[in-house]
Structure formats: structure tokens, C-alpha cells
Amino acid sequence: MLIGKSxxxxxxxxxSETTYLNxxxxxxxxxxxxxxxxxxxxxxxxxxxxxxxTPEDIVTQFNNFYEFGTDKSDxxxxxxxxxxxxxxxxxxxxxxxxxxxxxxxxxxxxTAEERIYRFRCVEAWSMVVPWMGIPLKKILEQFExxxxxxYVEFKTLVRPDEMPGQSSFFxxxxxxxxxxxxxxxxxxxxxxxxxxxxxxxLPNQNGAPWRLMVPWKYGFKSVKSIVSIRFVEKEPLNTWxxxxxSEYGFYANVNPAVSHPRxxxxxxxxxxxxxxxTNRRPTLPFNGYAEExxxxxxxxxxxxxx
Ligand code: MTE
Numbered sequence: 001m002l003i004g005k006s007x008x009x010x011x012x013x014x015x016s017e018t019t020y021l022n023x024x025x026x027x028x029x030x031x032x033x034x035x036x037x038x039x040x041x042x043x044x045x046x047x048x049x050x051x052x053x054t055p056e057d058i059v060t061q062f063n064n065f066y067e068f069g070t071d072k073s074d075x076x077x078x079x080x081x082x083x084x085x086x087x088x089x090x091x092x093x094x095x096x097x098x099x100x101x102x103x104x105x106x107x108x109x110x111t112a113e114e115r116i117y118r119f120r121c122v123e124a125w126s127m128v129v130p131w132m133g134i135p136l137k138k139i140l141e142q143f144e145x146x147x148x149x150x151y152v153e154f155k156t157l158v159r160p161d162e163m164p165g166q167s168s169f170f171x172x173x174x175x176x177x178x179x180x181x182x183x184x185x186x187x188x189x190x191x192x193x194x195x196x197x198x199x200x201x202l203p204n205q206n207g208a209p210w211r212l213m214v215p216w217k218y219g220f221k222s223v224k225s226i227v228s229i230r231f232v233e234k235e236p237l238n239t240w241x242x243x244x245x246s247e248y249g250f251y252a253n254v255n256p257a258v259s260h261p262r263x264x265x266x267x268x269x270x271x272x273x274x275x276x277x278t279n280r281r282p283t284l285p286f287n288g289y290a291e292e293x294x295x296x297x298x299x300x301x302x303x304x305x306x
Contacts, residue, residue, distance in 0.1 A: 044116060045190065045289060045291070045292055046117070046118055046190075046215065046216075046287065046288035046289040046291075046292070047116060047118065047128070047288070048118075048284075048288060051118060051128045052128060053116065053128050053129075053130055054127035054128050054129060054270075054271055054272070055272065056197075056198050058127065058271050058272055059127060059129055059197065059198070059206070060076065060197070060203050060205060060206060061073065061076040061205075062271065063075035063076060063205045063206065064121065064219065064220075065079065065165075065205055065206075065207070065224055066165050066171070066173060066177070067156065067157075067163035067165045067166050067175070067177065067225075068163060068164060068165050068205070069164060069165050069168070070165070070170075074165070075204075075205035075206075076205045078163075078164055078165075079203070079204035079205040080204060081162045081163075082157070082159070082162045082163065082204050082208070082225070083159075083162060084204065084208045084209045084225070085209075086102065086103075087102070087103040087209050087227070088100050088101070088102060088103070088227065089101050089102075089103055089106060089226065089227055089228065089229060090227065090228045090229070091143050091228075091229045091230075092228070092229075092230045092231075093149065093153075093230040093231035093232050094145055094146045094148040094149035094231040094232065094233060095143040095144055095145045095146060095149060095231045096143070096144035096145075096146065097142070097143045097144055098143070103209055103210065106139065106142070107134060107139070107195065107210075110134045110138060110139070111134075112132040112133055112134055112195045112196055113132070113133065113134075114130055114131070114132055114199070115130075115131050115132075115133055115192055115213070116128065116129070116130045116131075117129055117131060117190075117213065117215035118215060118287050118288050118289075119213075119215060119219060119287075120218060120219065120254045120268060120283065120287045121218060121219040121220075122218035122219065122220055122240075122248070122252070122260065122265075124263060124264075124265065124267070124268050124269060124283075125268060125269045125270075125271055125273070126268040126269070126270050126271070126281075126283075127270070127271050128270075129197070130197065130198055130199070131192065131194045131196070131197060131213055132194065132195055132196030132197065132199065132202075133192030133193055133194040133195060133196070133213060134192060134193050134195065135189060135191070135192055135193075136186050136187070136191040136192055136193050136212070137186065137187040137188075137189070137191070139193050140152060140186060140187070140229070143229070143231070145183070145231045146231070148231075148233050149183055149231035149232070149233070150182065150183055150232070150233050150234070150235075151180050151181065151182055151183060151231075151232050151233070151234065151235055151236055152180060152181055152183060152186050152229060152230070152231055152232070153178060153179070153180040153228075153229070153230040153231075153232055153236035154178070154179050154180065154212060154223045154226045154228065154229055154230075155176040155177065155178050155223075155226065155227060155228035155230075156175075156176050156177040156178075156223055156224055156225050156226060156227065157176070157225045157226075157227045158175050158176045172243065173239060173243065174239075174242060176227075176228070177223060177224070177239050178223070178236060178237070178238055178239050178242075179212065179220075179221055179222075179223035179236075179238045179239065180232075180235065180236030180238055180250070181212075181214065181221070182235075182296075184296055185214065185293075185296060188214075188292065188293060188296065189292070190214065190215055190216065190289060190292050190293065191212075191213070191214050192212075192213050193210050193211070193212060193213075193226075194206075194207065194210060194211050194212070194213045194222075195209065195210050204225075206224070207222075207223075207224025207225050207226075208225060209225070210225075210226055211223060211224040211225060211226065212224075212226065215287055215289055216253060216254060216286040216287050216288075216289040216290075216292070216293045217251070217252045217253055217254060217287075218252040218253075218254060220238075220239075220240050220248070220252060221238075221252050235250055236250075238250060240252075246261060247260060247261050247262070249305065249306040250305070251297075251302075251305045251306060252306070253286055253293075253297065253302065253306075254283060254284070254285070254286055254287035255285060255286075255302055255306065256282065256283040256284065256285060257285070257302075257303075258302065258303055258306050265283055266282065266283060267280050267281060267282050267283055268280070268281060268282075268283045
């Protein structure tokens with residue numbers, strides 16, 4: 001887990017492939033602009049004036065993708081072996097259009113937009129990441145979910161030949177890695193299906209060819225390398241809840257007031273940082289996105305539905 005202090009990388013290097021010359025300034029201005037602009041609200045919502053884009057080498061080399069191993073460096077070292085073309089996605093359950101679809105056909109005619117999001121892992125580290133993605137609602141609506149679709153479940157690829165973590169003796173995960181959202185969460189404008197990073201194609205270790213991103217929830221909800229989308233009536237059992245229900249729930253909304261049984265969630269380590277408390281900052285309710293999503297949980301006891 002020791003990340004080491006990385007030298008301060010000039011913003012111009014991190015963002016060389018994007019149009020923004022001074023992101024830090026841009027983020028600060030955007031945060032101030034949010035209230036006044038509907039257009040900016042999804043792309044820059046939740047960003048705080050002191051948020052700075054996390055260096056690309058950290059975003060792409062410090063990962064959780066247990067299919068490739070449990071060390072943070074394992075996905076970067078092993079994920080190149082995953083074949084992502086062709087990529088077929090099975091759509092099933094409570095929808096009018098179901099079956100096997102080629103990934104390219106699903107996203108045909110859609111443009112990925114840049115969304116700079118705060119990203120908070122349940123392990124209490126955080127980043128700020130310039131994702132490229134498509135609104136999840138746009139993707140899901142094309143399958144015409146029926147009135148019985150109350151939740152949507154996502155599953156990751158199972159391919160032990162290419163994913164050493166799936167055949168590891170030490171793995172206690174019942175593959176495939178599974179996650180889910182309530183339909184109204186999935187249709188929230190902040191929810192995206194990510195296809196790129198730093199203006200480039202999504203690297204395998206970050207979940208190529210596409211992965212979920214729901215920035216107000218802990219990172220484990222953002223399931224990677226998705227091959228199955230299922231519309232269901234009942235709440236799906238997500239992988240981490242299945243592993244340890246006393247520690248991980250279905251909702252997983254970022255919440256500084258509800259501690260993990262083994263550590264506090266009141267603050268987080270913003271990467272780059274050493275393991276020992278440098279660059280620590282308070283964690284915000286819903287990871288800073290309360291204005292956009294708190295209404296989804298009105299009347300719910302968030303200590304119970306954690
Ligand atoms: N998706 C799959 N299939 N397997 C995983 O192990 N880890 C989750 C999530 N999605 C995971 C996954 C966790 S715990 C986190 S914090 C994020 O991916 C990490 O995303 P990143 O590596 O792009 O930062």
C-alpha cells in the first residue's frame with residue numbers, strides 16, 4: 001500500500017492530450033460556475049476549489065481490480081493480457097430488447113464527454129479523475145426496460161486464462177464481480193459508463209472497454225469490464241456485500257458519519273500521499289455530490305442502508 005511521494009508533476013504534463021491548459025484554475029472556476037450553468041453541472045459538479053487532477057501514472061498504476069491480483073500494482077502489471085476486442089455484452093431481464101450485443105453497436109452514435117469526478121475508495125484514499133464517459137441513462141434506455149425493472153445489475157468478464165486473480169487459490173470472491181444500482185440512481189445525470197481516461201482510450205487496468213462510474217458512492221460500486229447488464233425487480237447481491245455483509249452494503253454512498261467497522265470514514269488520503277496521513281482531508285457527504293443526489297435517499301436511514 002505504500003505509494004511513496006511522487007514529485008509534483010506540472011499540470012501541463014498530466015493534461016497534455018486535453019484542451020485545458022490550466023486545469024487547476026479551470027476546476028476552481030468551474031466550481032464557482034456550477035450554480036449558474038446547467039451545462040457544466042454534470043461535468044464539473046461536486047468539485048471543490050482545491051481539487052487537483054491526480055497524476056495519470058497514479059490513476060493507471062494504483063488500482064483495485066481483483067481479477068488481476070490483490071496488490072495495487074497487479075492490475076497494471078497483468079491486465080494487458082485481457083482481450084477486449086471483440087467485446088460482447090449480454091442484456092437480460094426486465095427489458096424489451098435483450099440478447100447479445102457487440103459493444104460498438106451499443107455505443108454507436110454516442111459521444112463520450114469528459115467528466116472530472118472526485119473518486120473515493122472505501123479504503124479511505126481518494127483521487128480526482130478526468131473520465132470520458134456516456135450518461136448511463138442514455139445507454140440503458142435503448143434496451144427499453146419495463147416497469148418491473150427496479151434495479152440494474154452489472155457483471156464483469158470471467159476469463160481465468162487472462163485474469164490470474166480468478167484462478168488464485170487465495171481468492172474468496174465468487175466470480176463474476178457483480179454490482180448493481182437502483183434504476184433512479186442509474187438514471188441520475190452523474191452516472192456514466194466510462195470509456196476513456198485523460199482523453200485517451202480506457203486502459204485495461206481501469207476497466208476496458210467500459211466500466212461504471214457513480215462518483216457519490218465508494219469506488220467498489222464502479223464495476224469494471226462489464227459483459228452483462230440485467231434489469232431486475234429485486235435488489236442484486238453485490239460482490240462485497242456477499243463477501244462481508246457487516247462491512248459493505250448495497251448502497252455504499254460515501255458517508256463520513258458512518259464508519260467502516262475497522263476504520264473511520266471521516267477523512268481520506270488524497271493521492272499522491274504516503275500511507276501515513278499526508279494530504280489528508282475531510283470526507284464530504286455523498287463525496288461532495290449531495291446537491292445532485294441526496295434527494296434519492298430522502299427518508300432513508302443511511303446508517304441502516306449503508
Ligand atoms: N471491478 C471489478 N471487476 N473488480 C474489482 O476488483 N474493484 C473496485 C472497482 N471496480 C473492482 C472493480 C474498487 S474496490 C475500486 S476502488 C475501483 O474499481 C478502482 O478503480 P480504479 O482502479 O480505476 O481506480
